[in-house]
Amino acid sequence: MAQRKRLGDILIERGLLNEQQLQKALAMQRDSGEKLGNALIKLGFITPDNLADALSVHLGYPRVDLNRHYISTPVVKMIPEEFLASHEIFPLDLNNNVMTVAMTDPLNILVIDELQRITGYIVKPVIATSDEIKAAVNRSHDIISTARKVFDEYTDEDSDQSDQNQEEYLGDAPGVRLANIILEQAVREKASDIHLEPQEEELDVRFRVDGILRKVMTVPKRLRNDVNSRIKIMSNLDITERRRPQDGRIQTKIGDSEVDMRISTLPTIHGEKIVARVLNKSHGPLSIKEFGFDEDSNEKILRILNISQGLILVTGPTGSGKTTTLYGFLNHLNTVEKNIITVEDPVEYQLTGINQVQINPKIGLTFAAGLRSVLRQDPDIIMVGEIRDDETAEIAVRSALTGHLVLSTVHTNNTVATISRLMNMNVDPYLISGTISAIISQRLVRKICPECKEEVLLTDPLAIRFIKSLGVSVPKVVYQGKGCPLCKDSGYLGRVPLEEVLIVNRQLRKAIDAKASEDDMREIAIRSGMVPLQVNAVLKLIQGITTVSEVIRTVYSTDEQEALD
Numbered sequence: 001m002a003q004r005k006r007l008g009d010i011l012i013e014r015g016l017l018n019e020q021q022l023q024k025a026l027a028m029q030r031d032s033g034e035k036l037g038n039a040l041i042k043l044g045f046i047t048p049d050n051l052a053d054a055l056s057v058h059l060g061y062p063r064v065d066l067n068r069h070y071i072s073t074p075v076v077k078m079i080p081e082e083f084l085a086s087h088e089i090f091p092l093d094l095n096n097n098v099m100t101v102a103m104t105d106p107l108n109i110l111v112i113d114e115l116q117r118i119t120g121y122i123v124k125p126v127i128a129t130s131d132e133i134k135a136a137v138n139r140s141h142d143i144i145s146t147a148r149k150v151f152d153e154y155t156d157e158d159s160d161q162s163d164q165n166q167e168e169y170l171g172d173a174p175g176v177r178l179a180n181i182i183l184e185q186a187v188r189e190k191a192s193d194i195h196l197e198p199q200e201e202e203l204d205v206r207f208r209v210d211g212i213l214r215k216v217m218t219v220p221k222r223l224r225n226d227v228n229s230r231i232k233i234m235s236n237l238d239i240t241e242r243r244r245p246q247d248g249r250i251q252t253k254i255g256d257s258e259v260d261m262r263i264s265t266l267p268t269i270h271g272e273k274i275v276a277r278v279l280n281k282s283h284g285p286l287s288i289k290e291f292g293f294d295e296d297s298n299e300k301i302l303r304i305l306n307i308s309q310g311l312i313l314v315t316g317p318t319g320s321g322k323t324t325t326l327y328g329f330l331n332h333l334n335t336v337e338k339n340i341i342t343v344e345d346p347v348e349y350q351l352t353g354i355n356q357v358q359i360n361p362k363i364g365l366t367f368a369a370g371l372r373s374v375l376r377q378d379p380d381i382i383m384v385g386e387i388r389d390d391e392t393a394e395i396a397v398r399s400a401l402t403g404h405l406v407l408s409t410v411h412t413n414n415t416v417a418t419i420s421r422l423m424n425m426n427v428d429p430y431l432i433s434g435t436i437s438a439i440i441s442q443r444l445v446r447k448i449c450p451e452c453k454e455e456v457l458l459t460d461p462l463a464i465r466f467i468k469s470l471g472v473s474v475p476k477v478v479y480q481g482k483g484c485p486l487c488k489d490s491g492y493l494g495r496v497p498l499e500e501v502l503i504v505n506r507q508l509r510k511a512i513d514a515k516a517s518e519d520d521m522r523e524i525a526i527r528s529g530m531v532p533l534q535v536n537a538v539l540k541l542i543q544g545i546t547t548v549s550e551v552i553r554t555v556y557s558t559d560e561q562e563a564l565d
Contacts, residue, residue, distance in 0.1 A: 175226020198271030310437035415502035449487035
């Protein structure tokens with residue numbers, strides 16, 4: 001029988017470890033009595049993935065990626081949840097009396113024996129990391145089946161309570177636990193918004209994931225008030241007031257995630273609708289290179305951020321990632337030598353070393369008033385959450401003119417339209433031309449899931465005509481996702497921005513001063529190297545990053561239709 005390769009030798013052969021590091025880990029193992037793999041991870045020499053891959057070779061057990069496995073709920077339910085968590089195991093499937101179980105330690109005979117006693121099946125171990133097993137356990141917490149247990153606990157007798165009594169029933173009630181389940185599931189699924197929508201006989205729960213709303217469950221009418229009351233109490237709202245809209249905020253920890261939720265209520269004909277905007281503060285702001293912009297766009301943006309004064313605007317519809325982009329800029333610019341102050345509504349991420357101001361119109365602290373006060377605080381860089389009115393626009397532009405770097409957002413369809421919007425806000429053209437350094441317009445499209453990505457022929461006549469109208473060669477094949485466990489059968493995983501980066505040069509400044517039309521300014525911008533948003537979208541389609549339907553959904557409009565006709 002061939003001698004088994006030692007774990008340390010396997011890691012050295014793979015270039016993941018050197019002899020000196022191995023000896024240090026072995027010394028730690030002798031002192032502490034823990035396993036060599038754990039010692040190597042604690043010392044920072046290898047990752048859990050490295051260890052799992054090496055253990056597979058060392059022990060001869062298969063290595064699995066749980067993200068790519070369908071979860072068999074009946075198989076998972078055969079094992080108590082406490083046993084799964086305490087021993088870091090996860091059952092995958094059952095075939096011919098053999099249960100395949102993912103384990104971090106497939107040599108733990110005691111656990112394997114206990115599993116065989118609990119289930120009555122032969123256990124076949126495979127290797128996965130601790131984080132992969134935890135993620136699989138979270139995925140197995142199906143919101144519908146979990147919620148059904150709560151429904152069953154709520155008897156018909158309970159449903160006879162008055163609405164007032166239901167609203168005051170705020171202890172360990174089924175509705176309270178159900179609200180907690182909904183919030184936890186939303187965070188696990190990386191939802192950006194939670195919608196609790198009253199219907200005539202029920203409450204629909206929908207999550208917005210990767211920009212798309214989907215229904216996840218239905219709550220019986222008898223539990224509706226308890227669920228709503230729980231959310232309102234967590235956000236410090238008046239639970240007895242259901243006739244007028246209210247706004248609140250929840251700051252809590254769900255699992256390992258610090259979560260901030262902005263709560264909005266709205267009275268409808270069937271009851272109170274609640275929407276929660278979810279912000280996972282544990283993720284923090286992205287760096288510019290993590291945005292997903294093209295390399296050429298990144299280079300332009302980094303170059304323009306080196307300028308110490310001027311106005312940089314980010315534009316796009318609601319939910320297009322404008323604030324995320326601004327936070328990335330601030331993260332890049334944040335140094336001890338700079339005094340950075342923001343005026344926001346609301347403050348989404350708390351950034352160390354940056355002075356952030358939350359506007360409060362009730363006490364007169366508007367964007368304009370906050371911006372005026374900021375100018376007396378000796379700022380180097382100012383970020384204004386949004387330019388909404390003439391007064392804010394005027395102050396922002398004049399701040400840029402007097403030596404400050406000002407960052408902000410505007411709601412317009414493209415970069416050139418932003419210049420026209422400022423003019424419509426009664427900002428003089430000479431102020432605009434003298435201050436604007438760059439405008440970035442963006443949208444978010446869903447990315448194709450890398451696990452189930454496949455080639456398909458491009459046959460959509462609308463897409464073909466659209467691509468031709470942009471002067472781009474029409475590809476024969478494009479890509480789509482066919483659906484898999486990793487993407488929950490959607491074919492998409494995550495989002496990526498489409499961007500249009502306009503650097504304002506001398507020719508464009510002259511055109512602004514002359515009050516040139518949008519079409520003329522756009523032509524100058526394209527001649528100067530700007531890649532239009534629609535072209536950027538088609539290039540990402542050709543590169544296999546997104547799909548035809550996403551491109552049509554995000555950048556196709558009636559303007560394009562007119563151009564095709």
